[in-house]
Amino acid sequence: MNRNVLVPVDDSEPASDALEFATDHYGDATITALHVVDPTDFPVGGFESGVMTDIDQIRENQKGHAENLLEDVRERLTDRGVDVETAIEFGKPSNAIVEYADEHDVDLVTIGSHGRTGASRVLLGSVAETVVRRSPVPVTVVR
Template identity: 60%
Template structure:
């Protein structure tokens, strides 16, 4: 039985289904909801020309606030199920950050939504769930 389950979350329904799966299947485990803020999103929002980079700090802060709001919603969902969870967010490459956290935080299982990012970024970056499943040091459950 898993003792520490990592659940990467974003604003997608699939990540929320992965959270629900972890809450139901591992109620006695330490569950960490983990959100990664992709710095590429900062550059997409600011553009790369002119004085737009001056807004970088404000855009980063906005993304961090959205992450805190998302993780607050995740904690509320867990509370409704009577499960206390840990939450954390980092800035970095999404799949790499998930894998590094799994290695460094003594995680023994990852439950991840089948897809979260959509559109061109998913096509260009490939499936985060697939990368995590291939490179994870621990078993991964992909939730549809």
Template identity: 50%
Template sequence: MPEHVLVPMDRSEQSRTALAFALDEHPDATITLLHIIDVGNLAKYGDEGYFFSDDFVDQLRQRGRELLEENRKQAMERVDGVEIETELRMGSPARTITEYIDTHDVDHVIMGSHGRHGVSRVLIGSVAETVTRRSPVPVTIVR
């Protein structure tokens, strides 16, 4: 049985389904909810930092914290006594998830799939697919 399960969270139904699956399958594990602000979507402005204002980045951080807290509360209501931790990071989603696995003794990752197919999957790539290929621990993809 895993002792530490990582559930990457975004605003999708798939990530909420992944959290529900993690709670059902591993209610005794510590579950960490990880939200990543994708810096690839924040255009760089030379060496000065991000094109977007500091206020905008602060708003993204606040929205991320709210998302994590909302899901943490719902998880605690669903499973009495479950241990839920939250982490907010900035970076490339797949890279940030695999780095988190490597540095935080994660035993298992449960994440949602966005169900891209065909050309969009080839051109855009899949965070879930990349994490699955690079992860040193088991990864469960939930649809």
């Protein structure tokens, strides 16, 4: 029996599908929704008149977005009677997910896949693939 299932979440449909899968299949476990803020992923509008705005402000904006996203997840799962925890990490998403799973009491990672194939997967990389290869616990990939 899985006691703690880690589900990385963002605004994507695959992440939402992974969250649904985890709650449907592991509803008796604690679901930890993790959002990773990638400091290299600057949002549109991070530049004004060709000059970068304050990096701390960008980071705070990203953190605020993450908090709102996780609050939505918390409300949705709590309404369904699922025990949910949330966490925000900063860093490269694949590394942060693997490190979180390694450092916390995680039994399983359930992650969405964008389903990229061919050159786009090779050029862009795959967070899910990296997590599968490096995770210290089993990983379920939801397509």
